[in-house]
Amino acid sequence: MGTRDTIRSAVRHVVPPAGLTRALAVQAMVYAIGHGLFQAGSAVFFTRALGLSPAQVGLGLSLAAGVSLLGTVPLGALTDRYGAQRVWQVGLLAEAALFGAYPFVGGFAGFLAVMVALAVVDATTGVARQVYSINVLRTEERVTALAYQRSALNVGFGLGAVISGVVLAVDTLAAYRGMVWFNAAMLLVTAVFVHRLPRVPVAAAPAEGPGRFAVLRDRPFMAVSLLAGLLSAHGTLYLVVLPLWVLSRTDAPRALIAALVLLNTILAVLLQVRASRGADTVAGAGRALRVGGLLIVLFCLVLPISALTRGGLTIAVLVLAAVVLTLAELVQSAGAWGITSTLPPAAHRGAYVGAFRLGGQLQYLAGPAGLTALGVTTGGWGWFPMAALFAVAAVAAVPVVSWAARHPRLGEAALDPAPQPVTPVP
Structure with missing residues (x-):
């Protein structure tokens, strides 16, 4: 009986409840299957099917990231003006068209044009x-629903990666083109899902509202954005720095890197909903950011030990470090969702969510080079100042979030009002 209850509880925290939360999770999984397939095989597609050099691919990715960074806030303002569901659906259709055109791209200029356009569209739809998701759900449901979506995304990315193994094994131009068109098809299916979701009335903006960049003058909120962005470095640490450390500073087998990625995916699917508990309030979100930061500190202190061990003990230390960093990811993500679910005003939620993403995007631009230099190329001592940096961020999380909560958003004295009732689609 105890085992049965344990299994039932585990299923409840992976399979979302019937209704809107499940519908949002299903669309997330469908979307992620196509994107997981493309991401796993994109490097080969760019070099084999499009004939690009690795340097050209890297330059295109960097330029696209820069354009996306510059456009995050004004693109978020589009959501406030035209409605999240409409912008989301149009963005998915545009993304499907761009992926459909990808195999016909000729040369670096065409690749760069599609890459930049996809970055802009992806930032908008994100x-x-x-x-x-925030507008359509009650306040107490938002963080949990977003956690179920993250869990479903991980399932979809995993399935897409499995399919990519077949594509890479076939290794033909037709297979790589089919991979891209499959992603386009999944985007169209996702657009149908979004069209069938309940309608949410667009919150009316004041007649003389602030400009689309006014959110950048909300210093407390931007401080939270930068702080949360720094704490989102768990992704860079896991996918970039940790593999480089394993390869260059330990005696662990290379195959362990793939195993650690799989471990991260499994833990995210099983534990993301549990890890989001308590992050659905402003205070709870601040505490979640703090816990996530402290877990990153623990990771920075545990990982260097693997350079001093041998054999099975090295593997055990690396697995422990990976589990700690995964828990940091799950808790910090929940804290970030709690912030975006509670602080932004309804009429300017798109601009605020876009501004909140700026911190993470800045981390993605600077983090890979900076954290790799500090953690790997120093030989190991760089992990200690890195731990101190994240410790400061963790300690600052609660007071900075509290400061933002006391500060009115774009002239509004109160926090987010209750979401308006939704009208189901017949």
Whole structure:
């Protein structure tokens, strides 16, 4: 009986409850299957099917990231003006068209044009997707629903990666083109899902509202954005720094890197909903950011030990470090969702969600080079100042979030009002 209850509890924290939360999770999984397939095989597609050099691919990715960074806030304002669901759906259709055109791209200029356009569209749909989930759900349901979506995304990315193994094994131009078109098809299916979701009335903005960049003058909120962005470095640490450390500073087998990625995916699927408990309030979100930061500190102190061990003990230390960093990811993500679910005002939620993403995007631009230099190329001592940096961020999380909560958003004295009732689609 105890085992049965344990299994039932585990299933409840992986399979979302019937209704809107499940519908949002299903669309997330469908979307992620196509994107997981493309991401796993994109490097080969760019070099084999499009004939690009690795340097050209890297330059295109960097330029696209820069354009996306510059456009995050104004693109978020589009969501406030036209409605999250409409922007989300149009963005998915545009993304499907761009992926459909990818195999016909000729030369670096065409690749760069599609890459930049996809970055802009993806940034827009990312904001719209999150804003819709916040608008359509009751306050107490938002963080849990976003956690179920993250869990479903991990399932979808995993399935997509499995399919990519077949594509890479076939290793033909037709297979790589089919991979891209499959992603386009999944985007169209996702657009159908979004069209069938309940309608949410667009919150009316004041007649003489602030400009689209006014959110950047909200210093307390931008401080939270930068702080949360720094704490989102768990992704860079896991996918970039940890593998480089394993390869260059330990005696662990290379195959362990893939195993650690799989471990991260499994833990995210099983534990993301549990880890989001208590992050659905402003105070709870601040505490979640703090816990996430402290777990990153623990990771920075545990990982260097693996350079001093041998054999099975090295593997055990690396697995422990990976588990700690995964828990940091789950808790910090829940804290970030709690912030975007509670602080932004309804009429300017898109602009605020876009501004909140700025911190993470800045980390993605600077983090890989900076954290790798500090953690790996120093030989190991760089982990200790890195731990101190994250410790400061963790300690500052609660007071900075509290400061933002006391500060009115774009002239509004109160926090987010209750979401408006939704009208189901017949």
